[in-house]
Amino acid sequence: MKKYITGIFAVVLAVGASAFTHIQSKPAGDPMLYWVAADGTDDGLKTATQETIDRNCTGGTFVCSRGYNNPQHTGSPVQTLRKPNQ
Amino acid sequence: MMLKSALQSILSALFILLFVYTGISKLLDHRFFEATLSKSPLIGSASTIFSYVLPVVELGIAALLFVHQRIRVGWYAAFALMLMFTGYIAYMLLSQSTLPCSCGGALKGLTWVEHLLFNAAFTILAFAGLWLSRYQNTPTIKANFKTIV
Numbered sequence: 001m002k003k004y005i006t007g008i009f010a011v012v013l014a015v016g017a018s019a020f021t022h023i024q025s026k027p028a029g030d031p032m033l034y035w036v037a038a039d040g041t042d043d044g045l046k047t048a049t050q051e052t053i054d055r056n057c058t059g060g061t062f063v064c065s066r067g068y069n070n071p072q073h074t075g076s077p078v079q080t081l082r083k084p085n086q
Numbered sequence: 087m088m089l090k091s092a093l094q095s096i097l098s099a100l101f102i103l104l105f106v107y108t109g110i111s112k113l114l115d116h117r118f119f120e121a122t123l124s125k126s127p128l129i130g131s132a133s134t135i136f137s138y139v140l141p142v143v144e145l146g147i148a149a150l151l152f153v154h155q156r157i158r159v160g161w162y163a164a165f166a167l168m169l170m171f172t173g174y175i176a177y178m179l180l181s182q183s184t185l186p187c188s189c190g191g192a193l194k195g196l197t198w199v200e201h202l203l204f205n206a207a208f209t210i211l212a213f214a215g216l217w218l219s220r221y222q223n224t225p226t227i228k229a230n231f232k233t234i235v
């Protein structure tokens with residue numbers, strides 16, 4: 001039993017941490033924010049939290065757009081976030 | 087000997103923590119994970135399969151590392167998986183002009199370069215765990231020794 005203590009501790013910690021980060025990542029306030037391309041076309045349903053909007057996903061020479069699954073080429077303008085029916 | 091044993095315990099606990107955390111995070115946020123995988127040029131249309139297989143594999147490896155009799159198999163699998171993840175990130179960084187924003191759980195906060203370094207470090211740690219377990223006394227080894235003697 002003693003040799004499994006660290007393993008059990010790691011599992012409990014991991015389960016707690018993943019549940020915690022999952023709850024924390026849930027959108028607060030208005031959860032339904034739509035990404036809109038620069039030309040005004042609807043880029044599809046995407047949800048974003050303020051945290052993901054504020055975070056720049058910068059990796060070397062690449063710049064990720066703000067929000068989920070919305071890659072951009074370096075240097076292109078950041079897409080505007082607006083609420084639906086605006 | 088005690089130091090080696092302690093190191094191995096710490097390493098296996100660390101990897102159990104990592105794989106259980108990322109595995110569960112991917113399952114909890116499955117839709118997002120699958121959508122991100124679909125953006126990958128390497129995975130693309132197989133994203134649905136990968137989105138289920140990857141977290142299950144991670145949890146499976148964590149289970150192998152937990153069970154001492156199977157720990158060596160677990161280390162081989164952990165090392166192979168980390169090598170694969172590191173290779174994937176390196177490929178994406180070197181060959182792609184656009185990169186999706188994604189990772190599991192708290193690792194979402196890492197940039198692609200940071201994630202590459204993180205994975206490379208854990209690949210080395212997995213190798214260390216594998217190396218430390220090379221004299222692990224498994225039932226199979228004991229049985230073979232008895233047969234020889």
